[in-house]
Amino acid sequence: MLLGICLAGTAQSRKTENVVIITLDGMRWEEVFGGSYTAIMNNKSVTRDSSGMAKAFWSEDTRERRKKLFPFLWTTIAQQGQLYGNRHYDNKIDNAKPYLFSYPCYNEILTSYPDTAVNSNDKIINKNENVLEFINKQPGYKNKVAAFATWDVFPYILNTWRSGIFVNADVDTIKFASSNMQLINDIQFLTTRPLGVRPDVLTYIAAREYLKEYTPKVLYIAFDETDDFAHAGLYDQYIGSAHAEDAMIADLWKTLQSMPQYRDKTTLLITCDHGRGDKIKSNWQHHGSKIEDAHEIWLAVMGPDTKPTGEQNKPGQLYQKQIAATIAGFLGFTFTANHPVADPVTTVFNK
Ligand SMILES: [Zn+2]
Secondary structure, eight states: OHHHHHHHHHHHTOOOOEEEEEEETTOOHHHHHHOSOHHHHTOTTTOSOHHHHHHHHOOSSHHHHHHHHOHHIIIIIHHHEEEEOOGGGTEEEEOOSSOOSHHHHHHHHHHSOOOTTOOOOSSOOOOSOOHHHHHHTSTTOTTOEEEEESSTTHHHHTTHHHHOOEEEETTOOOOOSSHHHHHHHHHHHHSOOTTSSOOHHHHHHHHHHHHHHHOOSEEEEEEOHHHHHHHTTOHHHHHHHHHHHHHHHHHHHHHHHTSTTTTTTEEEEEEOSOOOOOSSGGGGGOOSTTSTTTTBOOEEEESTTSOOOEEOOSOEEEEGGGHHHHHHHHTTOOOOOSSOOOOOOSTTSOO
16 A cells, blocks of 8 residues: 555656557667667678668767667657667666567567467457556546557457557558548558558558547557568668658657647657567577567657656666556556556656
8 A cells, every 4th residue: 555655646746648659560679779780781682782771871880870770769869768778788678488479579568467378479359458448447548548550460469349449550441530531541542562561651640640630648659660571581671661660750759749738748658579689690580489589679768757867878677568557657557457567667757
């Protein structure tokens, strides 16, 4: 009980009224903190235009190199937020083993419960209650929680049938009243689908227009392209998608700061579901239980309740299972569900 009172007391002083969560599927911490890899960029079998790529993304200086790839992360978030997971400083965030692939990891992010019974990427309805569903049940939040995803398994991960939250995935219709939404809907049905799902930019633009029109208090955007391009062995496309997603996040932040409901009242969390291999260099393409370092992930947080300490450069250990509880914590809630829930990350609350 003492803990409950303490948390309630802290919650009252928090300024966050909205939370935006963004995931980059299978985006490695190695590139987030180190920029693009020269050896992979110069390997013609995975990079078509090495010199063009070097021009866009290469610098001898690691800080410059990573800023070229992720300008928003390494300017705005590095100055105003916190970045966890640079293992060169022994600063770690990990997901649970053994299933180092998407569905179990998204389950872990969204439920704070790494459930070993969740062991497939198939369209299986998730029994575990997620934090978006929990928030949607709180007073003032009903129908104010939405998720936009590129991958069409998200309605199952988030169990839309039980959770009742708005989930729009892949080519789910976006025929809303606004003409912008109708245009996006036409594009997503007319575009090519090189990866078998709608391009991430359509997921993003649909989410942004939904945000402007329906002003959700919690918005989740799940990108997918980085993982698909890495599996396909297209390093230039993997890096290109990561760079484009950084620009989309910058555009979203600008949009949020232009709207009175969101300006200075919104916390942004960005992370990935799993890492990929690096100890064996060719394993950058792969993840899964056989890739021992694919549990290594990263987390970025920025908002009115988070101290602007930038890149965390001291040894530390966080876990993916803490993220859902942290999302609830920003809004002053203690996440509870039909399963055990890990503790939130407390160092992001200290402003
Ligand atoms: Zn994958």
